[in-house]
Amino acid sequence: MKDNPYLFWGLAIILMLSATALFAPLISPFDPSSIDSQGLLMAPCARHPLGTDGLGRDLLSRMIYGARISLSVGIIAVGISILLGLILGSCAGFYGRIADALIMRFADIMLCFPTFFLILAVIAVVEPSIYNIMIVIGLTSWMGPARLIRGEILSLKEREFIQAERALGASDARIIIRHLVPNAVGPVLVNATLGIAGAILLESSLSFLGLGVQPPVPSWGNILIESKSTLGIAWWITVFPGLAILITILGFNFIAEGLKKIIG
Amino acid sequence: MSPLLEVKGLKVDFHLENRIVHAVEGVDLQVRRNETVVLAGESGSGKTITTLALTRILPAPARIVAGQVLLEGRDMLALEEKKLYSIRGGVIAYIFQEPASFLNPVLTIGEQIVEAVIWHQRLGRQEAQDQGRELLRQVRIAEADRVFNSFPHQLSGGMNQRAFIAMALACKPSLLIADEPTTSLDVTIEAEILKLLTELKEKVGFSLLFITHNLAIARKISQRIYVMYRGRVVENGLTEDIFKDPKHFHTRELIAAYHKIGKL
Amino acid sequence: MLNYIIKRFLGMIPVLFGVSIVSFAVISLAPGRFSSLDQAMNPKVSAQYQMRLNRAFNLDKPVHVRYFLWLKDLARLDLGRSFVDNRPVAAKILERVPVTVGINALSLLVVFLVAIPVGIRAATKEGGAFDTATAVFSFVMLSVPAFWLALLLMQLFCIHLGWLPISGLHSLDFDYFPPVRRFLDVAWHLILPVFVSSVAGLAVISRYMRSSILEALQQPYIYTALAKGLPQRTVLYKHALRNALLPIVTLAGLSIPGLLGGSVIFESIFALPGLGQLFFQAVMARDIPLIMAEVVLGALLTVAGNLIADISYACVDPRIRYK
Numbered sequence: 126m127k128d129n130p131y132l133f134w135g136l137a138i139i140l141m142l143s144a145t146a147l148f149a150p151l152i153s154p155f156d157p158s159s160i161d162s163q164g165l166l167m168a169p170c171a172r173h174p175l176g177t178d179g180l181g182r183d184l185l186s187r188m189i190y191g192a193r194i195s196l197s198v199g200i201i202a203v204g205i206s207i208l209l210g211l212i213l214g215s216c217a218g219f220y221g222r223i224a225d226a227l228i229m230r231f232a233d234i235m236l237c238f239p240t241f242f243l244i245l246a247v248i249a250v251v252e253p254s255i256y257n258i259m260i261v262i263g264l265t266s267w268m269g270p271a272r273l274i275r276g277e278i279l280s281l282k283e284r285e286f287i288q289a290e291r292a293l294g295a296s297d298a299r300i301i302i303r304h305l306v307p308n309a310v311g312p313v314l315v316n317a318t319l320g321i322a323g324a325i326l327l328e329s330s331l332s333f334l335g336l337g338v339q340p341p342v343p344s345w346g347n348i349l350i351e352s353k354s355t356l357g358i359a360w361w362i363t364v365f366p367g368l369a370i371l372i373t374i375l376g377f378n379f380i381a382e383g384l385k386k387i388i389g
Numbered sequence: 390m391s392p393l394l395e396v397k398g399l400k401v402d403f404h405l406e407n408r409i410v411h412a413v414e415g416v417d418l419q420v421r422r423n424e425t426v427v428l429a430g431e432s433g434s435g436k437t438i439t440t441l442a443l444t445r446i447l448p449a450p451a452r453i454v455a456g457q458v459l460l461e462g463r464d465m466l467a468l469e470e471k472k473l474y475s476i477r478g479g480v481i482a483y484i485f486q487e488p489a490s491f492l493n494p495v496l497t498i499g500e501q502i503v504e505a506v507i508w509h510q511r512l513g514r515q516e517a518q519d520q521g522r523e524l525l526r527q528v529r530i531a532e533a534d535r536v537f538n539s540f541p542h543q544l545s546g547g548m549n550q551r552a553f554i555a556m557a558l559a560c561k562p563s564l565l566i567a568d569e570p571t572t573s574l575d576v577t578i579e580a581e582i583l584k585l586l587t588e589l590k591e592k593v594g595f596s597l598l599f600i601t602h603n604l605a606i607a608r609k610i611s612q613r614i615y616v617m618y619r620g621r622v623v624e625n626g627l628t629e630d631i632f633k634d635p636k637h638f639h640t641r642e643l644i645a646a647y648h649k650i651g652k653l
Numbered sequence: 654m655l656n657y658i659i660k661r662f663l664g665m666i667p668v669l670f671g672v673s674i675v676s677f678a679v680i681s682l683a684p685g686r687f688s689s690l691d692q693a694m695n696p697k698v699s700a701q702y703q704m705r706l707n708r709a710f711n712l713d714k715p716v717h718v719r720y721f722l723w724l725k726d727l728a729r730l731d732l733g734r735s736f737v738d739n740r741p742v743a744a745k746i747l748e749r750v751p752v753t754v755g756i757n758a759l760s761l762l763v764v765f766l767v768a769i770p771v772g773i774r775a776a777t778k779e780g781g782a783f784d785t786a787t788a789v790f791s792f793v794m795l796s797v798p799a800f801w802l803a804l805l806l807m808q809l810f811c812i813h814l815g816w817l818p819i820s821g822l823h824s825l826d827f828d829y830f831p832p833v834r835r836f837l838d839v840a841w842h843l844i845l846p847v848f849v850s851s852v853a854g855l856a857v858i859s860r861y862m863r864s865s866i867l868e869a870l871q872q873p874y875i876y877t878a879l880a881k882g883l884p885q886r887t888v889l890y891k892h893a894l895r896n897a898l899l900p901i902v903t904l905a906g907l908s909i910p911g912l913l914g915g916s917v918i919f920e921s922i923f924a925l926p927g928l929g930q931l932f933f934q935a936v937m938a939r940d941i942p943l944i945m946a947e948v949v950l951g952a953l954l955t956v957a958g959n960l961i962a963d964i965s966y967a968c969v970d971p972r973i974r975y976k
């Protein structure tokens with residue numbers, strides 16, 4: 126840990142953030158949707174450390190609840206993509222031939238779309254909601270993990286001990302779980318961490334465009350919608366949620382960097 | 390008469406991330422004019438690093454920590470970098486093991502010869518090109534014009550090595566260092582290249598410091614042998630004496646390997 | 654070389670076919686069980702909308718027939734009419750192309766002009782102050798949400814300092830300007846959008862260039878160049894750089910999908926009338942024909958980008974060029 130400052134700081138940031146998200150009701154000074162009758166767009170002060178928004182809601186409280194959204198979207202979306210990638214990648218790698226050709230071609234085709242376009246198109250036809258965002262991001266980002274896992278399997282298949290085990294009649298599933306998992310866990314973890322950072326960035330962009338998490342549920346992205354109309358009036362609305370996103374993504378990128386160092 | 394090259398107590402360290410490796414630990418070596426000397430030893434014994442240190446073209450983590458390299462009496466290790474430019478290629482030239490990777494893949498053979506000619510002899514491009522083609526003919530390349538305009542990947546290993554020799558001899562060096570120049574080639578090509586080198590040596594006149602682990606070659610071409618083992622010269626003497634009465638066990642190993650190959 | 658290009662073109666056919674199926678499938682999620690929200694709120698609008706969908710997509714026919722009818726229209730570049738203003742989709746898209754292509758080409762230019770020298774310098778002074786500074790900059794820029802960066806810069810340069818215009822492509826009285834002033838006016842409006850859309854590329858490509866140079870400097874042919882007595886400068890700029898630039902050439906083509914995605918965000922923030930803004934408006938209005946056309950166009954541009962990347966690589970690398 127000492128000789129890996131990236132991992133240390135990354136984990137520190139993300140653990141703190143996770144604690145914040147987990148204990149949001151205990152930590153946050155106000156209910157995220159309660160309105161302070163004393164003032165709209167109040168600058169940071171003792172009562173509201175990060176100020177209030179255009180409806181007089183406490184920004185800090187909204188951001189604390191927003192952490193829940195960002196983290197859960199990031200983690201679940203990536204969970205979906207890794208799961209898909211694991212299934213498709215290991216089918217392609219293990220069964221080869223037709224399965225491999227079909228799955229990898231499909232991945233190639235999916236990679237031909239600008240992800241953001243694809244996501245927006247889907248959002249246009251299903252309604253934007255936090256769950257749909259998670260699913261759509263997951264469905265459009267499995268290609269990387271799938272390629273990675275396929276590659277791991279292909280290189281593993283060549284190794285002698287796997288061929289020996291096959292000859293001894295070990296089942297495919299058993300081989301995948303016993304040997305692939307320990308070998309692939311490092312690269313997949315790096316991929317997943319970067320994926321979470323990417324998903325959080327996507328979610329915030331979508332929410333900022335009004336196509337992600339819908340108000341009144343607070344998300345860092347949708348808090349920032351208001352900053353367009355308060356530019357020059359209420360800097361805190363622009364600065365703090367963006368900083369939160371930046372720090373979170375930095376945290377995940379740090380972890381990824383640290384993990385890369387460990388894997389070597 | 391003083392020798393062309395005299396190396397005294399040369400030490401080279403590799404500064405790696407967490408430790409220091411002593412690659413060359415006090416090498417003494419002499420090469421006289423028009424002499425062929427073999428530097429023999431297993432891979433990793435420090436032969437290549439020793440020869441790269443002579444003109445200070447070592448890889449980044451390597452540092453020369455002690456010793457003298459006297460070229461015609463001048464200490465190469467005390468010269469400033471710029472003074473070395475005229476010596477590299479001009480006085481000491483190199484040919485390497487795998488011509489395909491030691492030639493620049495994106496430049497034509499001609500360009501790689503010509504740039505050295507222009508730089509050292511301050512010739513115009515046209516003259517330099519004529520000289521380049523002439524050099525290719527000198528190393529017995531029949532289709533000199535075609536080879537001149539070819540990229541390394543378009544030529545065979547033997548052809549590349551010939552071109553490499555032409556490039557090395559472009560500026561009439563006094564010492565040619567050949568670092569396992571035939572190891573990557575098959576046996577018939579190896580014989581041709583060795584023959585070419587000895588002929589050119591007679592015709593052009595230069596000293597040859599030949600690195601190899603193959604004592605069969607050493608016996609064929611050299612007057613004297615230095616045997617290196619783990620960064621030190623463990624034995625040296627006239628080629629015939631060494632074959633008759635090897636002192637160090639590593640020399641005996643190399644000779645044993647030579648006999649084994651002889652039997653095959 | 655020609656063979657290589659022909660092969661790459663033929664290889665595109667199945668990919669394009671796949672792209673059309675996926676595009677069609679995405680939108681086919683919609684018709685039929687569309688938009689419960691709208692329906693609940695306004696049954697009349699929704700009924701109208703449904704009728705239009707029926708007409709536009711032959712919803713009375715089975716899926717595969719629908720697909721081929723759509724493909725046939727697509728092949729004839731008949732992209733249908735917009736639900737919003739009933740104008741042909743192709744025309745709506747075409748008038749938006751110059752802005753988006755122009756801005757993205759400009760930011761690519763900025764990225765390469767800046768990132769390549771920066772990467773070279775960082776590599777030659779590896780571990781030095783400049784290298785560290787650019788590493789930190791890249792790391793932060795890869796983590797910063799671009800839309801937020803845009804908001805911050807707007808706040809600083811447009812509102813506090815008042816140096817740059819806040820949005821749009823030109824000033825209100827643009828039409829009365831003489832030509833030189835028009836040019837300057839557009840350039841002035843583009844500074845912020847082009848900068849913001851270059852930031853991520855700068856971060857990625859400067860680092861890529863750095864590691865590419867460092868890798869090239871470790872190649873055997875570098876020792877040959879040094880052994881010939883060539884000066885450091887020649888070794889770096891001729892021998893290392895030429896090889897290091899080869900993979901960089903392909904990055905321009907490969908960055909197209911990212912740039913297109915970014916256009917949606919920047920064009921809406923800076924109110925620029927490009928494809929991204931059009932796409933965003935289409936999504937908000939659920940203008941299905943327009944959305945489909947943009948998705949297909951985005952994929953086509955990406956495929957074209959990949960193709961350009963491959964071919965330009967083949968052009969600069971003699972190992973592929975002469976095979």
